Amino acid sequence: MVEAVEIAGRTFHLRATMRALRNAKTQDGVDIQALGGDPLDIVVLCYHFACAGAQTQGTELTMSRDEFEDIVTPADLPTISAAMEKVMAVPTKKK
Secondary structure (H helix, E strand, C coil): CEEEEEEECCEEEEEEEEEHHHHHHHHHHHCHHHHCHHHHHHHHHHHHHHHHHHEEEEEECCCCCCHHHHHCCCCHHHHHHHHHHHHHCCCCCCC
């Protein structure tokens, strides 16, 4: 599943992949098992999901994690959190 989120007037496509989760853990120390309410960890994980999402669009996210963090404001956090919940949701079987 890919979810679009707008940050600073730009649209980013988020996709939760195992590679994105691994990259967040190995490159930035953000472990999904220990993810709490730290907004910085959420933004870092969002960056890795945006990198994965860009690939599904046939592009590459050309900004660094630091550049990504620079465009995110506290006002963006509710939108980012909602989009990330959607892409991380485990599909359930319909009865």
